[in-house]
Amino acid sequence: MERDEDLLRAYFSPSRDDIALEDIDLGRIPSHVSIIMDGNGRWAQARGLDRSKGHVAGVDSLRETVTTSVRLGLDALSVYAFSTENWKRPQREVELLMHLFATTLVKELPLFHQENVRLRFLGDLTALPKKTFDVFQQGLDETADHTGMTFALAVNYGSRAEMTRACRTLAERASAGTLDPADIDEAMVSSQLYTAGMPDPELLIRTSGELRLSNYLLWQLAYTEFYVTDMYWPDFDRWEFLRAIRSFQGRDRRFGGVINR
Numbered sequence: 001m002e003r004d005e006d007l008l009r010a011y012f013s014p015s016r017d018d019i020a021l022e023d024i025d026l027g028r029i030p031s032h033v034s035i036i037m038d039g040n041g042r043w044a045q046a047r048g049l050d051r052s053k054g055h056v057a058g059v060d061s062l063r064e065t066v067t068t069s070v071r072l073g074l075d076a077l078s079v080y081a082f083s084t085e086n087w088k089r090p091q092r093e094v095e096l097l098m099h100l101f102a103t104t105l106v107k108e109l110p111l112f113h114q115e116n117v118r119l120r121f122l123g124d125l126t127a128l129p130k131k132t133f134d135v136f137q138q139g140l141d142e143t144a145d146h147t148g149m150t151f152a153l154a155v156n157y158g159s160r161a162e163m164t165r166a167c168r169t170l171a172e173r174a175s176a177g178t179l180d181p182a183d184i185d186e187a188m189v190s191s192q193l194y195t196a197g198m199p200d201p202e203l204l205i206r207t208s209g210e211l212r213l214s215n216y217l218l219w220q221l222a223y224t225e226f227y228v229t230d231m232y233w234p235d236f237d238r239w240e241f242l243r244a245i246r247s248f249q250g251r252d253r254r255f256g257g258v259i260n261r
């Protein structure tokens with residue numbers, strides 16, 4: 001994706017003591033970054049606040065992260081907002097989150113227009129409350145013609161459900177006689193996932209220190225580099241994003257092969 005280097009420099013100025021835009025090789029920015037936005041509840045609890053305040057604060061981090069991604073010229077940013085397991089949370093928290101998704105999306109649509117960001121969703125949206133579903137649909141419709149960065153929001157997303165659904169679809173085609181099982185290859189499986197058509201993430205960031213995937217993009221992350229920060233999601237900002245990219249750029253990506261030195 002194209003980037004405006006003057007805007008980018010201004011955005012990362014003045015730099016921090018430990019990190020500056022100059023520490024990054026702009027020729028090797030990952031094209032797809034994915035984020036497990038974790039730690040909203042702990043952020044709030046550490047301040048004696050209700051968990052819901054953490055979710056509200058997390059919206060600001062997400063807005064900054066979308067802008068940072070556009071400034072850096074990413075092709076795609078995907079974020080995990082609600083898992084298939086998160087329905088287990090207290091009903092009040094689930095309702096608050098669903099409400100927050102709807103109100104935030106409406107509020108942030110001008111940003112998507114301004115930045116030419118195209119929205120997509122990962123997950124089964126049919127299980128969402130009608131209001132949230134309708135607003136998501138509106139977001140899809142209104143940004144469908146945008147040609148800039150893709151912003152993928154994973155809501156009611158679970159990797160196992162995603163893969164199970166893909167298996168079922170292919171099995172149905174096979175039993176209908178329209179698909180020869182011998183023709184099933186990795187590309188065909190990928191094309192049945194919610195991420196169809198998107199390149200796999202090159203960098204996965206997880207906030208709040210947990211060292212697990214929590215049922216997120218199990219197929220797509222096969223060769224992704226991980227960056228885990230102890231920072232809670234509401235504290236995540238453009239500088240921590242830059243640290244993650246600096247770390248990513250210091251890695252040898254071997255994909256099972258060897259690097260010739």
Ligand code: IPE
Pocket residue numbers: 037038039040041042043081082083086097208233
């Ligand atoms: C991430 O923060 C947001 C969602 C899962 C919706 P959490 O709510 O999981 O916060 P912690 O992990 O309990 O601190």
Ligand code: IPE
Pocket residue numbers: 036037038039080081082083086210212214
């Ligand atoms: C993962 O966070 C899901 C999202 C960030 C949306 P969780 O807080 O649900 O994950 P666990 O329960 O710690 O594994």
Ligand code: MG
Pocket residue numbers: 038039040
């Ligand atoms: Mg959590």
